[in-house]
Amino acid sequence: MSNISDQTTAQQPGHIDWRAFVLPLAIILLWAAATQWHWVNTKLIVPPQRVLSAAFTELGQVDFYSGVGLSLWRDLSGFTAGALAGVAAGVLLGVSRFADKLFGPTFHTLRQISLFAWLPLLSAVLGTGDLSKVIFIGFSAFYPVALATLEGVQGVSKAQAEVAQVYGFTARQFLTRLILPAASPQILSGLKLGLVYAWLATIGAEFLLVNDGHGIGNIVFKGRATFNVELIIFGLFAIGLIGFVLTRIADAAERRFLRWRPANI
Structure with missing residues (x-):
């Protein structure tokens, strides 16, 4: 019972569970001790204070913030395009048996191809600029969103569809009043996962396509x-922190959009 109560409290908006900081703090203390007492090679595992010094230096430069802004622009542009295409594809395959028979085999075959296997083709056709990066990021978000949407649409019961027919729903009403509301929990879960994949792809694109000296990934590239x-x-800390913030924003948005659901669902 106490475990359920803890989960309910932790899910309240604005609540911070301080237990989440125990492990990171323990790792930092162990890291500081290991470098202080030379348990490790400090040329490879540097003391925390040197990382703090590098952080203050970077945070004082305009290039850092412009790089973060550029990476976020790439991330959100690709995510938006991929997410919209994913929702459309998932709905189409879920509601149309003809579309599923025509496009379904190709859809499921292409998703078996590793995401990073597309990079050589994209760079050869589109070059290594922002367009190829944004398209690559869009690819990364497309499949998680499409698969989640497809699952949600297929979860709409036959009884619900029959009720909609009784009320004489048009095709548009069938989509906006039944399909999308019923599938919204799965769609939002897919969007959250797509957002995570998009951020990973953003950093991967900045590494694996020709580095242009811009973007947050350039920090690690320059350090290497x-x-x-x-x-x-x-x-690495900056990349992880930005990804964490994006995830928390997505969590808050999901709670807001699904306020209509009973709390026990």
Whole structure:
């Protein structure tokens, strides 16, 4: 019973569960102790204070914020395009048996191809600029959203569809009043997963396509080129923190959109 109560409290908007900070704090303390007492090679695992020094240096530069802004623009542009296409594809395959027979086999075959296998083709056709990065990010968001939407649409019961027919729903009403509301929990779950994949793809695109010196991924790229370990670690922390914030925003948006659902669902 107490476990259920804890979960309910943790899900309240604005509530911070401080237990989540125990493990990161323990890792930082162990890291500081290991470097202080030379349990590790401090050329490879640098002390936390050196990472803090690199962080203050980077945070004081305009290039850092412009890089974050550019990465977020790439991420959200690709995610938006991929998510819209994913919802459309999932709905189409879910409501139309003809579309499922015509496009379904190709859809399920292409999703078996590794995401990063598309990079050479994209770079060869579109070059290594922002367009190829945004399309790659869109690909990363497309399948999680499409599959979740398809699952949600297929979860609409036959009885619900029959009720809609009794009330004489038009095709538009059938979509907007039955299909999308009923599938919305799965669609939102797919959007959250697509957002995570899109951020991972953003960083991957900045690494694996020709690095243009812009974007948050450039911090790690620059640190690797100069063997600046503290800069690499700071870059990883910054990437992880931004991804965490994006996920929390998505969680808040999901709670807001699904306020109509009973709390026990």
